Amino acid sequence: xxxxxxxxxxxAASATAAATCACAVAVxxxxxxxxxxxHLDSNFLHIAAPGLDFLNxxxxxxxxxxxxVAYIGQLTVTSSPNAVVADVRSVARFALSYDIWDExxxxxxxxxxxxxxxxxxHLSARAAQTWCLDNLAVDPAILPADxxxxxxxxxxxxxxxxxxxxxxxxxxxxxxxxxxxxxPVKSNQQRWLLNAGPFTLADLRKARxx
Numbered sequence: 001x002x003x004x005x006x007x008x009x010x011x012a013a014s015a016t017a018a019a020t021c022a023c024a025v026a027v028x029x030x031x032x033x034x035x036x037x038x039h040l041d042s043n044f045l046h047i048a049a050p051g052l053d054f055l056n057x058x059x060x061x062x063x064x065x066x067x068x069v070a071y072i073g074q075l076t077v078t079s080s081p082n083a084v085v086a087d088v089r090s091v092a093r094f095a096l097s098y099d100i101w102d103e104x105x106x107x108x109x110x111x112x113x114x115x116x117x118x119x120x121x122h123l124s125a126r127a128a129q130t131w132c133l134d135n136l137a138v139d140p141a142i143l144p145a146d147x148x149x150x151x152x153x154x155x156x157x158x159x160x161x162x163x164x165x166x167x168x169x170x171x172x173x174x175x176x177x178x179x180x181x182x183x184p185v186k187s188n189q190q191r192w193l194l195n196a197g198p199f200t201l202a203d204l205r206k207a208r209x210x
Contacts, residue, residue, distance in 0.1 A: 036194035038151050040204045044137035047075060047153060048130065054155060054192055055096070055105075055125045063098035063105070070095045070158035074181045075136040077143060081150045081197065088142055091177050093158065094132045109135050143201055150197030154181055157190040 034051035059069045071094045076086035093110045099121075105128040106121040120131055136153070143149060185191045 034192070034194060036151065036153055036196040038196055038199055038204065040140060040201075040208045043139070045077075045140050045143065045151075045204070046137045047133050047151065049133060049153065049194055052129065052133075052155075052192060052194070054157075054190070055129055059157065059190070060125075063096060064100065066098075066100065068095055068097045071132065072156050072158050072177060072180065073132065073136050074154045074178070075138060076152045076154070077138060078150050078152070079144065079147065081195065083150075087144070087149070088138050089178070090136050090138050091174060091181070092136055093177065094135075096128060107131055140201060140204075145201055148198035148200050150195065151199065152196075153192070153194045155192040156181075156185060159186055159189055 034049050037048045037050070039046055039048070054071065055063070063069050073092055073094065075090045077088040078086055095108045095110065097106045098104075099106065102122070104122045105125060106119065107123065107128050108117065108119040109132070110117050118135065123131060133153070
């Protein structure tokens with residue numbers, strides 16, 4: 001009987017250790033995921049996510065086969081972490097291509113008007129991704145001056161079926177693009193959702209000036 005209790009205790013201890021290890025692995029996976037960084041420059045609030053890699057898998061294969069790939073991004077600022085309605089937002093559509101000869105990427109950010117469309121070329125994969133996120137920015141003048149706020153990045157692989165109604169002659173339809181972000185992602189559609197906060201403008205200004 002004593003030996004049975006000993007074996008039982010050993011099994012219980014082993015199960016507890018396994019559960020603890022599994023929890024540790026789960027926490028490790030969460031805490032080491034991509035982090036959303038927020039900073040101010042002289043004109044805008046910008047974001048960065050050094051650990052985020054969305055140029056991979058089938059999208060990268062398509063690019064290297066000569067096709068173009070597009071992503072839609074939305075940066076929102078809210079007064080609470082679970083707010084449904086954004087206080088401020090910035091949305092854009094990014095089209096990427098790959099030059100198989102010099103092995104670099106080109107990116108075009110489509111704006112609401114032709115004059116707001118920007119392009120850049122001769123970028124590495126990391127630089128192309130950084131450029132996309134850096135071009136989702138908001139004017140700090142319209143942020144709450146004395147209240148904390150939260151920032152969210154919603155980045156999705158563009159679904160070709162959604163291009164109708166978004167892309168037009170003068171530019172992209174911002175209202176239509178915002179409407180797409182209010183819907184759930186479609187099956188097999190890639191999505192990256194990152195959150196950060198709370199922040200205050202005062203703290204971000206202190207970090208900016210050291």
